[in-house]
Amino acid sequence: xxxxxxWGLALALLILGAGLAPPPAxxxxxxxxxxxxxxxxxxxxxxxxxxxxxxxxxxxGEHRFSLRHGGLTREYRVHVPARYDPATPMPMVLSFHGGGxxxxxxxxxxxxxxxxxxxxxxxxxxxxxxxxRLRSGKLATWNAGLCxxxxxxxxxxxxxxxxxxxxxxxxRLNIDPGRIFAQGMSNGGMLSYRLAxxxxxxxxxxxxxxxxxxxxxxxxxxxxSVLHIHALDDDRVLFxxxxxxxxxxxxxxxxxxxxxxxxxxxNGCEAAPRRVLEVPGAWCETRSPCRGxxxxxxCVTETGGHAWPGGRKVRGEQPGASAISANELIWDFxxxx
Numbered sequence: 428x429x430x431x432x433x434w435g436l437a438l439a440l441l442i443l444g445a446g447l448a449p450p451p452a453x454x455x456x457x458x459x460x461x462x463x464x465x466x467x468x469x470x471x472x473x474x475x476x477x478x479x480x481x482x483x484x485x486x487x488g489e490h491r492f493s494l495r496h497g498g499l500t501r502e503y504r505v506h507v508p509a510r511y512d513p514a515t516p517m518p519m520v521l522s523f524h525g526g527g528x529x530x531x532x533x534x535x536x537x538x539x540x541x542x543x544x545x546x547x548x549x550x551x552x553x554x555x556x557x558x559x560r561l562r563s564g565k566l567a568t569w570n571a572g573l574c575x576x577x578x579x580x581x582x583x584x585x586x587x588x589x590x591x592x593x594x595x596x597x598x599r600l601n602i603d604p605g606r607i608f609a610q611g612m613s614n615g616g617m618l619s620y621r622l623a624x625x626x627x628x629x630x631x632x633x634x635x636x637x638x639x640x641x642x643x644x645x646x647x648x649x650x651x652s653v654l655h656i657h658a659l660d661d662d663r664v665l666f667x668x669x670x671x672x673x674x675x676x677x678x679x680x681x682x683x684x685x686x687x688x689x690x691x692x693x694n695g696c697e698a699a700p701r702r703v704l705e706v707p708g709a710w711c712e713t714r715s716p717c718r719g720x721x722x723x724x725x726c727v728t729e730t731g732g733h734a735w736p737g738g739r740k741v742r743g744e745q746p747g748a749s750a751i752s753a754n755e756l757i758w759d760f761x762x763x764x
Contacts, residue, residue, distance in 0.1 A: 480598060481595050481598040481599045482599065483513070483598070483599050483600070484505075484507055484599045484600050485513070486507075487507045487508060487509045487510075487511050488506070488507060489504065489505075489506055490504070490505045490506075490507065491503075491504050491505075492504075492505070492595065494591055494592070494595060496584065496587055496588045496591045497583065497584040497587060497588065499558065499583075501555070501556065501558075501588050501591075501592075502530065502555075502556045502564060503530060503553060503554060503555040503556060503592050504530050504531070504534050504553070504554040504556075505551060505552070505553045505554070505596065506534070506542045506545055506546075506551070506552050506553075506554075507551055507600065508545055508546045508549055508550065508551070509546060510549050511551070511600070512601075513600075513601050514601070515601065516601050516602060516603035516604075516606075517549070517550060517551055517600070517601060517602060517603060518549075518550040518551070518602075518603050518606035518607070518608070518761070518762075519550060519551040519552075519553060519593075519596065519600075519602045519603075519606070519607050519608070520545070520550055520551070520552050520553065520608045520609070520610060520761065521552075521553045521554075521555060521589065521592070521593075521607075521608070521609045521610070522534075522539075522541055522552055522553065522554055522610050522611065522615070523555060523557075523569060523609070523610070523611030523612070523614075523615025523616070523618050523619060524554070524556075524557065524567065524611070524612060524614075524615050525611075525612040525613035525614050525615050525637075525638075526557075526567075526568045526569070526574070526575040526576060526613055526614030526615075527566050527567075527568070527576075527614075528557075528566075528567065528612070528615075528741075529556055529557070529559070529563075529564050529565045529566070529567050530554040530555060530556040530564070531554075532741060533554045533612070533615070534552075534554040537739060538735070538738055538739050538740075538741045539612075539735055539738050539754075540737070540738060540754055541754065544754045544755075544758065548758050548762070550758075551596070551600060551602065553592065553596065555588065555589065555592055557569045557578055557585070557614075558577065558578050558581075558583050558585075559577075560577060568614055569583075569585050569611075569614050569615060569617065569618040570582060570583045570584075570585045570618075570621075571585075571614060571617035571618040571620065571621050571638075571641055571642070572617070572621055572641040572642040572643055573617075573641030573642075573643065573678055573679075573680075573681075574614055574617055574641050574678045574680070575614045575617070575678065576614075585618060585621075586621060586622065586625050586626065589609075589618075589622060589626065590626065590629070593607065593629060605631060606631060606761075606764065607629055607630055607631060608630060608631060608632050608633065608634070608761045608764075609622050609623070609630050609633045609634075610633065610634040610635070610636070610757055611634075611635060611636070611638060612636050612637060612638065612735055613636070613637045613638045613663070613664060613733065614638060615638065616634075616635030616636050616637060616638025616639075617635065617638040617639065617640065617641050619633040619634065619635050619638070620633065620635060620638070620639075620640035620641070620642055620645075620653075620686075621642045623645075623647060623651040623653065623690075624642045624644075624645035624646070624647050625647075627647035627648045627649045627650070627651045628648055628649065630651060631651070631652065631761075631764045632651060632652035632653070632654070632760060632761055632764050633651060633652075633653055633654070634653075634654040634655075634656070634753075634756075634757040634760060634761070635653075635654070635655050635656070636656045636657075636735055636736070636753050637656070637657055637658065637661055637663070637664055637733050637734070637735075638664060639655075639657075639664060639668075639680050639681045639682065639683055639685075639686040640681055640686040640689060640690070641678070641680065641681055645689070645693065647693060649719060650693075650694045650695070650717060650718045650719035650720070650721035651690075651694070651721065652694075652717075652721045652722045652723070652724075652760070652764055653687075653690045653694070653721075653722075653723045653724070654724045654725075654726070654756065654757060654760045655683065655686060655687055655724070655725050655726070656725075656726045656727075656728075656736060656751075656753055656756065656757075657683045657725075657726075657727060657728075658727070658728045658729070658730060658731040658732055658733070658734070658736075658748060659727060659728070659729050659730075660729070660730055660731070660732055661731075661732055661733045662732060662733065663732075663733040664680050664733065665680060665682070666682065666683050666727075667682045667683070667684070668680055668681055668682030668683075668685065669682075671733075683725070683727075687714075687723060687725050690723045691714045691717070691723045694717040694718055694719075694721040694722075694723055695717050695718030695721075696714040696715065696716075696717035696718075696721070696722075696723050697717075698714060698715065698716070699714075700712040700713065700714050700725070701713060701714075703724075704726070704751075706750055706751065707750060708728060708729045708730065708748060708749075708750030709726065709727065709728045709729065709736075709748065709750035709751045710726070710727055711724060711725065711726040711727070711751075711756070712724070712725055713725075722760075724760060726751060726756055728748035728750055728751060729748075729750070730748055731745075731746075731747045731748025731749075731750075732744075732745045732747075733745075734746060734747035734748070735747045735753050736748040736749070736750070736751050736752060736753040736756075737749065737751065737752035737753050737754060737755070738753065
């Protein structure tokens with residue numbers, strides 16, 4: 428072996444031996460010094476709040492909840508009527524505010540009367556909040572497909588949020604899974620149509636006031652009964668479609684006749700529409716029977732504009748039509764499912 432090779436071998440053995448040698452005492456002691464810190468961190472972790480099952484609601488009245496979904500903190504309100512009995516399943520209605528509104532406006536009895544109606548009729552009513560640029564949650568919108576605002580532009584997962592709300596409440600309350608319904612005003616009604624398209628396994632029926640169906644594609648897993656209420660003089664979501672002169676969404680809305688025809692087709696309604704209500708200033712017609720016992724119903728008011736029939740005007744808006752009551756028509760429609 429040459430001297431060069433011998434020196435190389437000796438150097439390699441020296442390096443290898445150094446790598447296998449035990450570390451100095453100071454390095455061996457360092458983990459022991461870290462033990463109190465690890466113990467402290469573990470204790471902090473043990474004391475931190477752990478995910479738990481939702482706490483059941485045991486008293487009637489108003490309740491507010493929040494949950495995380497899609498990277499966002501989402502909120503909703505729920506009103507439990509006085510007659511609620513935890514031993515008896517109760518129907519549940521999710522009511523969605525219009526674009527630019529929020530859950531507090533939708534839950535305000537001065538405008539919509541939904542809390543009083545839920546007490547009278549005996550159902551749980553839920554008011555979810557859309558998404559907003561404001562921390563207050565006001566001026567919120569829903570992603571209903573073609574409409575509206577930042578919820579649509581950012582492709583917010585509102586359908587997933589609604590699924591989470593329903594799942595959360597079914598752990599907090601004794602809800603009848605066969606009597607869960609959705610209703611909404613304007614953009615909230617449009618979201619109700621999207622829910623019928625994508626959550627037909629959850630919602631037995633939906634009702635939309637002043638909001639047409641803007642879902643680009645709709646393949647419901649089963650029949651969903653639909654009630655549509657609209658004023659002929661609505662200047663925001665035009666009865667015959669297009670962009671309303673008073674609309675601030677710049678959307679080309681689907682017409683009421685096309686919306687109703689679409690759902691008659693999706694539900695397999697073969698019968699011609701028949702008039703079932705005619706009063707001064709309003710009329711209703713229905714298409715039934717449809718596949719699976721579903722029904723598609725349209726109620727039209729001559730006046731009332733872009734508002735909730737039977738409700739009071741909101742923030743200076745014109746009052747809804749007085750010829751019919753949206754609350755009464757909707758609950759009658761839902762309760763027959």
